[in-house]
Amino acid sequence: MKTEISVTINGEAHTHEVEPRLLLIHYLRDVVGLKGPHIGCETSICGACTVAVNGKAVKACTMFAVQADGAEILTVEGLAENGKLHPLQEAFWNEHALQCGFCTPGMLMTAKELLQRNPNPTEEEIRHGLEGNLCRCTGYQHIVSAVKAAAARMGG
Amino acid sequence: MIPQNFDYAAPSTIEEALELLADPEAKALAGGMSLIPLMKLRLAAPGRLVDLRRIAGLREIRQDDGALRIGALVTHSEIESSPLVRSRCPLLAETASHIGDLQVRNAGTIGGSIAHNDPAADYPAALFALEAKVKVAGKGTERTLPLEELVVDAMVTALEPGELITEVIVPVEAASTGTSYQKMRQPASGFAIVGVAARLEKSNGRIGSVRVGVTGLGPSGFRARRVEELLDGTAGSDGEIREAAAVVAEGVEANADLHASADYRRHLAQVFTVRAIRAALARAS
Numbered sequence: 094m095k096t097e098i099s100v101t102i103n104g105e106a107h108t109h110e111v112e113p114r115l116l117l118i119h120y121l122r123d124v125v126g127l128k129g130p131h132i133g134c135e136t137s138i139c140g141a142c143t144v145a146v147n148g149k150a151v152k153a154c155t156m157f158a159v160q161a162d163g164a165e166i167l168t169v170e171g172l173a174e175n176g177k178l179h180p181l182q183e184a185f186w187n188e189h190a191l192q193c194g195f196c197t198p199g200m201l202m203t204a205k206e207l208l209q210r211n212p213n214p215t216e217e218e219i220r221h222g223l224e225g226n227l228c229r230c231t232g233y234q235h236i237v238s239a240v241k242a243a244a245a246r247m248g249g
Numbered sequence: 250m251i252p253q254n255f256d257y258a259a260p261s262t263i264e265e266a267l268e269l270l271a272d273p274e275a276k277a278l279a280g281g282m283s284l285i286p287l288m289k290l291r292l293a294a295p296g297r298l299v300d301l302r303r304i305a306g307l308r309e310i311r312q313d314d315g316a317l318r319i320g321a322l323v324t325h326s327e328i329e330s331s332p333l334v335r336s337r338c339p340l341l342a343e344t345a346s347h348i349g350d351l352q353v354r355n356a357g358t359i360g361g362s363i364a365h366n367d368p369a370a371d372y373p374a375a376l377f378a379l380e381a382k383v384k385v386a387g388k389g390t391e392r393t394l395p396l397e398e399l400v401v402d403a404m405v406t407a408l409e410p411g412e413l414i415t416e417v418i419v420p421v422e423a424a425s426t427g428t429s430y431q432k433m434r435q436p437a438s439g440f441a442i443v444g445v446a447a448r449l450e451k452s453n454g455r456i457g458s459v460r461v462g463v464t465g466l467g468p469s470g471f472r473a474r475r476v477e478e479l480l481d482g483t484a485g486s487d488g489e490i491r492e493a494a495a496v497v498a499e500g501v502e503a504n505a506d507l508h509a510s511a512d513y514r515r516h517l518a519q520v521f522t523v524r525a526i527r528a529a530l531a532r533a534s
Contacts, residue, residue: 096257113257113298135250137286138437140352149326149355155285156356159257160300203351224439225350
């Protein structure tokens, strides 16, 4: 039986009838058409599908869309404002924090929460905060540098 | 990776949830960090999910009669960052901060973790060391039991069909109590290959009220009573700590998997017991 859900995604209201078994990641990508959140491992490990639900970073492959009914969702598409990149996105660009870019949307979403909780993190705190996001290209060093640079830019 | 279809209900009261859970096809959904992966692998295929996250009364942390009462739906990240838990029961906050990763901690709940009883979960180490109690509600019933009685075997608890964990009760600790959680982390999942929590008090140069909880080693978490007995009343010298930690795996049927053999886990249990006790001792005053 389908269930109606209403969510706000990147500031825009959406209402859809969905099967309860529809995972949030499939809802975002296939129903709403937002391809920013990626499907990597699909086993709650790699973090490529990370989005913010009510301000909390979660793995959208391990949540049903029905659980998000009534929630505010932010995906990587909602990070830039008025055509201006988020300081984290700029820092990822400047610091070469990506190669293939597959993990980047998830990295950005987790890093955003990390900086909200701790505006001036140490290298160790950044690495601990990003434990749930795997990157197979960069060796993480440039990602850590980018988060540090963004923290400095954001006045942490 | 698409689960079998199911009906979905999101009740707003415990009574409503218990009514829905009386159906043998129904399964309670909390944070979903264990249940959803199992459903995606089709190792679980409940006919109905009863989502507990809309029940407001299950998401509170309060202090009452020398104890902290933590609602079953409180997430790991809420426990990790709660000023009340951090100041009154720091061992639980410290343990929560070691669970999985940031995203998993944002979704996973303490009640869900206890009900799932994964042998590699982090909480059991702390909860056994804290002699935690669990409040359980059924249709028209309510009981409070020690964690030791709730935990039966790997992934098995004494919860009756249709029963729900509603609250976890841990003691308020004196500021002078020393506690620590030390774990060997499985690098991909963050699960504990072995994790040890220690709590102890120190007076006149002697250790007292030692509690040691262990996870990851056996089918369920447990209290290492022999270690506690050997350590109680000692001065906590390095030799005494090592001697006590040496018996931590005695009588335990150690787990073995591709990450660690049974022998290696037994060895790790000793090493991490030493580390947890040392760290707890350094924090006790």
